[in-house]
Amino acid sequence: MKLSDFEFEVMQVFWDQGSLTAPEVHKVIAEQRKVAYSTVKTIIDRLEEKQALVRERTYGRTILYGAAVTRESLSKPMVHSFIGKLFGGNVRPLFNHVLKEESMSLEDVAYLQEILDQKRRKLEEEKE
Amino acid sequence: MKLSDFEFEVMQVFWDQGSLTAPEVHKVIAEQRKVAYSTVKTIIDRLEEKQALVRERTYGRTILYGAAVTRESLSKPMVHSFIGKLFGGNVRPLFNHVLKEESMSLEDVAYLQEILDQKRRKLEEEKE
DNA sequence: GTTTTATATCTACAGATGTAGTTTCATAGC
DNA sequence: GCTATGAAACTACATCTGTAGATATAAAAC
The missing domain is CATH 1.10.4040 (Penicillinase repressor fold)
Structure with a gap:
């Protein structure tokens, strides 16, 4: 599996912090630099596509994602x-x-x- | 200066072998895998654009390139x-x-x- | 001098990447 | 039930990257 820099950066967040929702990931990344929610969400979508992340459950319509690779x-x-x-x-x-x-x-x-x-x-x- | 994988690979050839012409570089890379001359030449052009390579002299219309960065x-x-x-x-x-x-x-x-x-x-x- | 050959130059394109606006819609709050 | 909110889903786009075909042209070969 080949990940881009940004994709890898997002995976690091999951490895460091465990399962998270997209808004939570956005918050973590946005603390370090300016980035739109939809940008982060796109990366999460691509990671899901690549099966590096999986949906673990939902809270209402909010999805909790978890790392599927170490x-x-x-x-x-x-x-x-x-x-x-x-x-x-x-x-x-x-x-x-x-x-x-x-x-x-x-x-x-x-x-x-x-x-x-x-x-x-x-x-x-x-x-x- | 940021180089792509292929660009870096071509630079390695120059660092290993010194100054070379485009056909020579192509020959070196083509020994390892199938690649068109024009593909290698495009990479050389981009490296010249980035000022990682410079034209050192010409033999007829053939150009001798050399690394401009270590x-x-x-x-x-x-x-x-x-x-x-x-x-x-x-x-x-x-x-x-x-x-x-x-x-x-x-x-x-x-x-x-x-x-x-x-x-x-x-x-x-x-x-x- | 003409033909051949090799090299440079130009043009093109699909896929990846970073980026984010727009739209839809489920749920929470009133 | 209606409205507001926030998240998901969708769409879009410029740039970078690997890839190479097509074209022009200088020099070599004859």
């Missing part, structure tokens, strides 16, 4: 294709780039060293 | 906005995701530990 299921191919596109699928240049260009604290570094070490142990186990 | 200058904002979009701008969930979902060898892990250690030392220096 964040991970979408992120995974997105990250993969992004690394493919920018770094030829290799993690080394990705990490090089991030360490060089993205701001990081010493705590972030310590955290990354920790999870890297876990990964190393896991790979060593699997080797046997 | 890979880094485009990758940097792309990576940054991607991390922003998927991981709220935090490197930790990015690394978590990559370590979990992307395939990596023990050598990759060792390499990452190495550059992380360099990063740690650099940050510690700067702290003082």
Whole structure:
């Protein structure tokens, strides 16, 4: 499933906040930038069309929508294709780039060293 | 400067191989998938319009194009906005995701530990 | 000098995307 | 029951993107 930027942004709202009605989603997005209700509703309609959102129930004529796909299921191919596109699928240049260009604290570094070490142990186990 | 997927793909060819003519670019891309010459040329035209490519000289009526922007200058904002979009701008969930979902060898892990250690030392220096 | 060939240029189009106005209509409030 | 309100549904549109056919033309080949 391929989502546009805006569609993905709306999905994030559902992943963060759970099931919502269209007016509620509009309110969340509109807090950050000016956007018409019908614009948000169009995106919701398209997400429903793509079966990324489903109708869970109604309050009167107001519809409660819920995410029908997980964040991970979408992120995974997105990250993969992004690394493919920018770094030829290799993690080394990705990490090089991030360490060089993205701001990081010493705590972030310590955290990354920790999870890297876990990964190393896991790979060593699997080797046997 | 915002480039489409295909436009970025063509830029990669220039970054990898240096200056090229349109037929040469077409040949490179066509090795990987079926695409008409005029399709590739349209993308080159659009890249010229966006000033990502420049005409360097001509051989007869054939034009030699060259990249007018660096890979880094485009990758940097792309990576940054991607991390922003998927991981709220935090490197930790990015690394978590990559370590979990992307395939990596023990050598990759060792390499990452190495550059992380360099990063740690650099940050510690700067702290003082 | 004419023909052939290759390249540039031009034109076109369908589908995706972000955007929002308009219309319909169910329900809430009176 | 009537009216007002708010939400859904519908329609519209400019721009971007991938795609490529058609046309013009310079240079190469003969």
